[in-house]
Amino acid sequence: MSEEMKKQEIYERYIASTHHIGRILTIITLVLLLGAPFVIGAYLGAMPNMAAFGKAMLAIGIIYLISGIVEYLIYVPMLGAGGSYLAFITGNLINMKIPCAMNAKDIVGAKSGTPENEIISTLSIATSSLVTIIVLALGVLLMIPLQPILQSPALQPAFENVVPALFGAMACKYYKGNFKVAVITLFVMTLLFTLVPSLTGSTSFMIIPSGAIAIGLALLQHLKEKEAKA
């Protein structure tokens, strides 16, 4: 058997065992993550409310199901087998894992779809995940003495407005370059919430019509652009 064939066989065995181990570790992580709320519920003396869980999943779960499928289809070709299992377990894909893996790939000059890319991508994602885990663990340790300050009543307005703070920042990010779609969608939603104030209690359900309006407008714009180019 030639040296090249030997190497190919080693690599194929590595990929097969990566899928095997990746699947086992993925399912264990899933069980741990889905089990944790129940363990915490047992500790707090109140299990999750399944009716509220169902409603929340219906309202916002659909959005993340779609984005999850899209992300999966886009990222797996970039990351390879080992990198994909690890990236989906460790998260923070778009803000860290993908750019980090691409950066490593560029530095060593690995080409997509090659064994070299598979190894580099796995090493890169594993290393960056470990760094995040260490930085967060150290940060959380340092935060423990700060707990009384973080819980002081003076700071409560800050923590009660986490969500508006996030959506303001995201609005700036997503509205830019999509002005028409954003303005029309925001106008329609504002009108609805103004005329039917009780809808404020079901904002998460209103994401569905709001998303549908935005996607419809984006589709119209996209088709127009294609037509103009043709």
Add this chain to the structure above:
Amino acid sequence: MEILSRLNSPVMYIICGSIVLFVAIVCIVFAVRAYRAGKAIGMDVAKMKRTIIASATFAVLPSVGILLGVIALSGSLGTPWPWLRLSVIGALHYETQVAEAAAEQTGLTSLSASQMTPEAFSTIALVMSTCIMWGMVLAFFHCKAYTKKLSRPAEQAAGEAADKTSENPKKPAKKKKLDLSGFGDKAMTAMFIGLVSAYIGSYIGSLISGEGLFTFKGSAVPLAVAIVGAAAMALFQYLRNRFKAEWLDSFSIAGSMLCAMTAAIFLARIL
């Protein structure tokens, strides 16, 4: 605030910390296997070492940004749970949105420790865990087949496609089809525009009609906080482009949120 003491208790640190530790071990297992396989197939060890060093240094700044996210969420969900979520699987924008939507369904008016109950917390935690699991589920069921398909030579795939066409030579070609190429990214962006618009629309609607139709007596704080968040993000983007400081991207969301949250302390007193 009794709930926050329980959410920050040693038991919570043990539950969340043990999962974080498990995932750290998973990372080590994958890294060691990849390194050994790389060596076995004759890859340059120096390249692999360079990858490790480059990735470690690359990850430091975004990790600090993620830590700021833990701080932002710690006031409403305690520290251990956001620590777990952002160490494993999560992302700041996702966690906050999902937690807010789940809080609403459990009867809370906002994601805040002052209203939090044990049942609301465990429900929020379950929604946060479930909503983002799809990547893992798909990887479990489909990654092997998908990567196998991707690794096929392009000529083989093209040949199969040509075979399929020749099997049905009489099948008429569709006359006109909507050209949706390149729409995927735009649809994702539009979906997030819809999501953001629903919440900002609700802040404006609450201000105008929250205390009676067109009375303008509702709380202006959420809207003002959102405006500060947007302004801070605009500043981050300006500085990034002006000074070509790409590293600022790692801090833009968490940094904008912390600016807006700090402003909320003062805005709540004025408005």
